[in-house]
Amino acid sequence: MFRGFYTVASGMAAQQRRTEMLTNNMANANTPGFKADQSTLRAFPEMLLQRFDQQNIPTENGLKLPFNKKIGTLNTGVYLQEAIPNFxxxxxxxxxxxxxxxxxxxxxxxxxxxxxxxxxxxxxxxxxxxxxxxxxxxxxxxxxxxxxxxxxxxxxxxxxxxxxxxxxxxxxxxxxxxxxxxxxxxxxxxxxxxxxxxxxxxxxxxxxxxxxxxxxxxxxxxxxxxxxRSNVDVGKTMTEMLSAYRAFEANQKVLQAYDRSMEKVANEVGRVG
Structure with a gap:
């Protein structure tokens, strides 16, 4: 459950940095010779999930053989790798x-x-x-x-x-x-x-x-x-800023959903026992 918090938080941090970069581009749209920065987002290394279990073999004395089954990969978040000027x-x-x-x-x-x-x-x-x-x-x-x-x-x-x-x-x-x-x-x-x-x-x-x-x-x-003149494309930059804001907002909604789930676990599930 908590792993999701870190994944969502990394997405929010990456989009915040991207918004700051785009805002700087927009602020320098009229600065002579300015070269707009471009961002590159990169995912953290994925985690491979496996399930460890054992298989019962019907023999006279009973035989249990261990085995593990691959469940799949889990993405652990994203980060803004670097900002590269467009020359x-x-x-x-x-x-x-x-x-x-x-x-x-x-x-x-x-x-x-x-x-x-x-x-x-x-x-x-x-x-x-x-x-x-x-x-x-x-x-x-x-x-x-x-x-x-x-x-x-x-x-x-x-x-x-x-x-x-x-x-x-x-x-x-x-x-x-x-x-x-x-x-x-x-x-x-x-x-x-x-x-x-x-x-x-x-x-x-x-x-x-x-x-x-x-x-x-x-x-x-x-x-x-x-x-x-600056090579900032104002229309494209505005579109990218809106996209970054929406992505930040979407991550924020997921974070709020996680928070409500944890609140429910703490206040309701604990009473069942």
């Missing part, structure tokens, strides 16, 4: 702002993608698809949250003003004629990147990704005055 290219939105930059994947190897290179809070390199940049008071190109955007060699990019131009192959030309090439990194398998806050990603082992300009088969271009 499909988002639509480009024209903003007209010169500091807004967008990466457009033209042709990429399977699971491969390109990312802007930025300086993390600890000075390490991190990666993002959010090209909503700005120029700070010292002339450095930064993200909206203040992280420095890096060039091809891993150095900060300093410009005379926000009036600069960007070629499709990543060359920034400032108002004073100063030039720098925007740092664009290539991830051979985007699924191996670890999601951070503010739309940033890092590698599993902390190593830096190679520059994308020299990778064979990785064709991309940069566009100034555009940003990549």
């Amino acid at each position: 499909i290219q988002g639509d480009l939105k024209e903003t007209g702002l010169q500091t807004d930059l967008a990466l457009l994947n033209v042709s990429m190897p399977a699971n491969g993608s390109v990312y802007f290179t930025v300086a993390g809070a600890n000075g390490d390199q991190q990666y993002t698809r959010n090209g909503n940049f700005t120029v700070d008071g010292d002339g450095f190109l930064t993200t909206a949250s203040g992280h420095f955007v890096l060039d091809e060699t891993g150095n900060r990019i300093q410009l005379a003003s926000d009036r600069f131009t960007l070629s499709e192959d990543g060359v920034l030309t400032g108002e004073n004629g100063k030039r720098a090439r925007l740092g664009v990194a290539f991830a051979e398998d985007s699924n191996r990147l670890i999601k951070q806050g503010d739309g940033f990603y890092r590698t599993e082992n902390g190593n830096t990704l190679p520059t994308a300009y020299n990778v064979a088969g990785a064709q991309f271009k940069l566009q100034q005055g555009f940003i990549e």
Whole structure:
């Protein structure tokens, strides 16, 4: 009887986590470069039930032979195994702002993608698809949250003003004629990147990704005055949120039924004896 409590509770916990993930996707539907998370639910290992018994053999002295019979399997619950970002290219939105930059994947190897290179809070390199940049008071190109955007060699990019131009192959030309090439990194398998806050990603082992300009088969271009929109499908996300809520509600009803059964056992069956 109590095994059912654990099974139902695990279902409720999994659907709650799934709802939180979908809510986060919905909240970032308008965040430039955001990649929606996808959940994978997995069942706990099944238990094999067997009945141990004995068979009476009609002999002079009586013979009892033990045997066990397979009853079947019993599922012991479910859990949300992991949340994996969906790295499909988002639509480009024209903003007209010169500091807004967008990466457009033209042709990429399977699971491969390109990312802007930025300086993390600890000075390490991190990666993002959010090209909503700005120029700070010292002339450095930064993200909206203040992280420095890096060039091809891993150095900060300093410009005379926000009036600069960007070629499709990543060359920034400032108002004073100063030039720098925007740092664009290539991830051979985007699924191996670890999601951070503010739309940033890092590698599993902390190593830096190679520059994308020299990778064979990785064709991309940069566009100034555009940003990549979030790839969250609002309609699909709303449907999945309702589905997760209904599944949570169904588990809740089963849990209430178990509770009533146990109450009946405690209050009525005990009196029979």
